[in-house]
Amino acid sequence: MENKTLSLEDQFQNRIDSGENIEAKDWMPEKYRKTHIRQISQHAHSEVVGMLPEGNWISRAPSLRRKVALLAKVQDEAGHGLYLYSAAETLGISREELNEQLNSGRAKYSSIFNYPTVSWADMGAVGWLVDGAAIINQVMLTKTSYGPYARAMVRICKEESFHQRQGYEIMLSLCNGTEAQKAMSQDALNRWWWPSMMMFGPRDEESPNTEQSMKWKIKKKTNDELRQQFVDQTVPQVEILGLTVPDKDLKWNDETGHYDFGTIDWDEFWDVVKGNGLMNEKRLKDRNEAWDEGKWVRDGASAYADKQAEKRAKKTA
Ligand code: BYC
Numbered sequence: 001m002e003n004k005t006l007s008l009e010d011q012f013q014n015r016i017d018s019g020e021n022i023e024a025k026d027w028m029p030e031k032y033r034k035t036h037i038r039q040i041s042q043h044a045h046s047e048v049v050g051m052l053p054e055g056n057w058i059s060r061a062p063s064l065r066r067k068v069a070l071l072a073k074v075q076d077e078a079g080h081g082l083y084l085y086s087a088a089e090t091l092g093i094s095r096e097e098l099n100e101q102l103n104s105g106r107a108k109y110s111s112i113f114n115y116p117t118v119s120w121a122d123m124g125a126v127g128w129l130v131d132g133a134a135i136i137n138q139v140m141l142t143k144t145s146y147g148p149y150a151r152a153m154v155r156i157c158k159e160e161s162f163h164q165r166q167g168y169e170i171m172l173s174l175c176n177g178t179e180a181q182k183a184m185s186q187d188a189l190n191r192w193w194w195p196s197m198m199m200f201g202p203r204d205e206e207s208p209n210t211e212q213s214m215k216w217k218i219k220k221k222t223n224d225e226l227r228q229q230f231v232d233q234t235v236p237q238v239e240i241l242g243l244t245v246p247d248k249d250l251k252w253n254d255e256t257g258h259y260d261f262g263t264i265d266w267d268e269f270w271d272v273v274k275g276n277g278l279m280n281e282k283r284l285k286d287r288n289e290a291w292d293e294g295k296w297v298r299d300g301a302s303a304y305a306d307k308q309a310e311k312r313a314k315k316t317a
Helices: 008-017 030-055 064-089 095-103 120-141 147-175 179-198 210-215 223-241 266-276 280-293 295-316
Strands: 251-253 258-260
Touching: 030 064, 030 095, 030 120, 030 210, 030 280, 064 095, 064 120, 064 147, 095 280, 120 147, 120 179, 120 223, 147 179, 147 223, 179 223, 179 266, 223 258, 266 280, 280 295
Parallel strands: none
Antiparallel strands: 251 258
């Protein structure tokens, strides 16, 4: 009765406020749809581009066990990309368009993947810190208001948890190894710490999307809240490894019950986001080559799908 007098926007907000999931066929404000296409597609692109820095090390993993684990991790990331592209497609954008946005360089993907992986310890640091940061962000997304995205995130988070552990286990082995291995781990931590902190996005006061996304329960915590959670959770893990966080201002604060930390270099962050990071150009080049070289697979799969559809049509005729 009451709903008859409410605008569609207000009814929609009421559904969100009462914790209901929004499904693909439900009415939604255009901005809600567009925000989701933006976030889910950036997330999917991050998974796909995220395969490149680690794929680079599969052939150089130091043992069969390490190679198998890394291979499985990279395959999982391909799978995450596919679930997420499917979730984005439910909002009315095609896979072709999404691919075109990535390959042309118009789409954003996580800044973290524009840094190079120069040593085996980087495989440890990426799994531990990058997947660790990803889980902190993504656990909240299992409860996000858009049903297809939330459901995709449940499986993704389970797999990310394995990824984080495989990275930390590499770090533990190296830190319990020779002096040179420990030094290699410290060097990896030094290079990945700050870029991992940047993964959570700009400070809340500089984040244009957070306010609306919190209102629509797309985001359940702000960028700064998640970043703080990452620091609080990761510093004790650094201590177990016997390494040092490359931040002279890092200090436990008894009053707040959190670690205080130094200033992030936001100029570097925006520079990387705008395409000027060390690896931006190479990542796009590699994605475009993979796309072109994969054409025969896509053609084969579509020809097979067409044939199957023809067979089914004949059977039912
Ligand atoms: N890199 O208003 P804001 C993974 C952009 S992990 C590049 O705060 P929002 C993986 C942002 O898009 C990584 N761009 O935005 C791990 C926005 O630009 P537009 C992927 C960034 O969306 C291991 C502008 O800055 N995870 O996949 O409210 C192996 C203003 O920011 C970044 C996800 O994508 C960044 N770090 O919050 C393999 C999780 N940060 O679009 C793979 C889902 C911000 O307005 N995404 N920007 O032009 C999210 O939770 C949110 O989109 C973010 C940003 C927290 C990332």
